[in-house]
Amino acid sequence: MQTEVMSWFDMEAPIFAFTHCPDVAAAVSANGGFGALGTTRTTVDQFAIDLKWLVEHSPDRPFGVDVMFPSRAPEEFEEMTPAQIRALIPKEHEEFLDHLTAEHGLPVSTAEEKEQWVEEYVTKRLRTHAEAGKRLELVYEHPMAQMMISALGVPPQEYIDRAHDCGMKVASLIGHPKHVQRQLDAGVDILIAAGYEAGGHTGDIASFVLTPQVVDAAGGTPVLHAGGIAKGRQIAAAMALGAQAVWTGSVWLGTSEAETTPVIKDILFEASSGDTMRSRSGSGKPVRRVKGGFIQAWESEGAPRPLPMPLQSVLVEELFGKMDKYQTRSLLSPPAGQTIGMMSGETDVRGVIYDLMVEFGETMAAMEEMFSAE
Ligand SMILES: Cc1cc2nc3c(=O)[nH]c(=O)nc-3n(C[C@H](O)[C@H](O)[C@H](O)COP(=O)(O)O)c2cc1C
Numbered sequence: 505m506q507t508e509v510m511s512w513f514d515m516e517a518p519i520f521a522f523t524h525c526p527d528v529a530a531a532v533s534a535n536g537g538f539g540a541l542g543t544t545r546t547t548v549d550q551f552a553i554d555l556k557w558l559v560e561h562s563p564d565r566p567f568g569v570d571v572m573f574p575s576r577a578p579e580e581f582e583e584m585t586p587a588q589i590r591a592l593i594p595k596e597h598e599e600f601l602d603h604l605t606a607e608h609g610l611p612v613s614t615a616e617e618k619e620q621w622v623e624e625y626v627t628k629r630l631r632t633h634a635e636a637g638k639r640l641e642l643v644y645e646h647p648m649a650q651m652m653i654s655a656l657g658v659p660p661q662e663y664i665d666r667a668h669d670c671g672m673k674v675a676s677l678i679g680h681p682k683h684v685q686r687q688l689d690a691g692v693d694i695l696i697a698a699g700y701e702a703g704g705h706t707g708d709i710a711s712f713v714l715t716p717q718v719v720d721a722a723g724g725t726p727v728l729h730a731g732g733i734a735k736g737r738q739i740a741a742a743m744a745l746g747a748q749a750v751w752t753g754s755v756w757l758g759t760s761e762a763e764t765t766p767v768i769k770d771i772l773f774e775a776s777s778g779d780t781m782r783s784r785s786g787s788g789k790p791v792r793r794v795k796g797g798f799i800q801a802w803e804s805e806g807a808p809r810p811l812p813m814p815l816q817s818v819l820v821e822e823l824f825g826k827m828d829k830y831q832t833r834s835l836l837s838p839p840a841g842q843t844i845g846m847m848s849g850e851t852d853v854r855g856v857i858y859d860l861m862v863e864f865g866e867t868m869a870a871m872e873e874m875f876s877a878e
Contacts (some may be wrong), residue, residue, distance in 0.1 A: 507748035509694060509726040512673060513538050513566045513650055517861050518739060518749035520696075520728055522570060522653075522704075526558040527761040531853035533565035540568035540653055543639045547628040551639050559646055568651030568675070569643045571636035574789075574813050575657035581814060582634050586626040590619070593819050597808050601823060604801050608835050610826045621822045629821070631787075631814045633660055644670045651675055651694070656705060656789070658690045665691075677730065677751075679707020681717040688725060695722055696751045699731030703754040703841030706731065706782060706792050712745070719746030734843035736863025740871070754841040760852045767831040768838050769850065771796070777845030786820060786839070788813035794844070796837030798827070 510518055516536030523529050524546075529539025541558060543551050558567060581589060602612045613621065629635065640663065643649045652659070652667040654676040659667075667674050668691070675694035676687045687695060697718040698704075699711020707714075711731035719727045729742035730751035742750050757764045757772055764772070775794055782790040785802035788810055793799055802810060810816045827835050 509748040520751045522753040525763045526554040530562035535857045566650040570653040572655045573657045586623040590622045684721040696728045701842040702731030715745040734846040736860045737867045739864045740867040754843045758847045772844045777842040784810040788816035793837045797835040798837040
């Protein structure tokens with residue numbers, strides 16, 4: 505079986521994997537799928553290390569790189585100094601966060617430490633087009649880097665053109681059928697329909713409703729179905745909806761190759777599909793996360809409303825760093841989709857792909873039998 509998009513990337517399995525871990529990306533690509541490496545959590549220096557690792561461990565297989573092009577006002581922030589950006593964070597929000605930090609036994613930063621943190625974050629990780637561009641500069645020279653993915657928003661024209669000049673395809677995640685035309689007009693080659701149940705940034709339309717609408721609006725441009733895929737049966741269903749392959753994320757968090765910590769793996773394996781929710785508290789835009797203490801605090805009565813992107817990240821990412829360092833279980837609210845209710849223990853990439861493909865094949869055979877039966 506091969507769809508057009510699978511033939512573009514020499515794929516044997518119709519499975520794209522989004523991951524922040526180069527080991528997972530390399531293993532997925534090596535096992536017939538397509539690994540797409542996230543860049544939004546890392547500094548440029550760290551991304552350079554991750555990319556080098558990926559290229560060394562999977563030199564002959566195509567891979568993709570996912571960047572973020574938030575559509576509103578990133579340029580405005582590019583012009584501002586860290587102190588000017590910090591001044592946009594209301595006192596109320598800072599106090600709320602200090603209180604939450606102390607309440608969970610974590611060290612509250614001094615004014616000087618906060619200032620240093622904002623300086624570091626704004627100069628190295630602020631989600632702007634320029635920051636995405638710095639990461640992409642490292643990618644263009646690699647012949648196996650064959651797809652640029654935009655996590656949010658229509659990629660700016662110069663980045664689409666540059667990716668095309670380098671022989672790369674351009675893909676975009678979208679959460680609403682009304683976004684299709686803008687992406688097509690800009691020259692995007694692959695649409696990723698990301699449904700409500702997906703981990704990470706999501707819209708509010710369920711994937712079973714979104715994918716067919718995006719397929720119909722796309723006029724032949726390949727569509728990938730994202731959200732809720734943890735079984736081969738679901739791949740068959742996604743392809744029946746018109747998707748040429750699936751785009752997955754959460755299912756890789758439980759693999760041995762993933763950098764998911766043991767505490768977070770426990771949280772994921774114990775959770776049911778009802779234990780996640782969309783919250784703006786991590787980035788300013790709705791992200792599906794496990795309902796841990798961090799999210800619940802922001803959803804509680806009297807909590808301030810999360811700030812718009814990118815200010816909310818400037819505010820909360822320092823605490824995320826502390827939560828990661830101390831593995832504060834009472835606060836941790838990792839991004840993950842509803843499929844975590846279908847995950848109960850550690851797996852490995854090869855095993856996940858094998859199981860997905862076996863069940864996909866069995867489903868297709870069972871459907872054929874069902875319809876051919878007298
Ligand atoms: C932990 C985690 C982090 C994510 N971060 C990003 C990201 O930085 N960029 C992006 O395009 N998508 C991100 N996503 C969303 C994935 O690209 C994908 O759309 C989603 O995981 C698919 O749904 P699923 O989780 O049900 O498989 C993330 C997903 C997860 C689970």
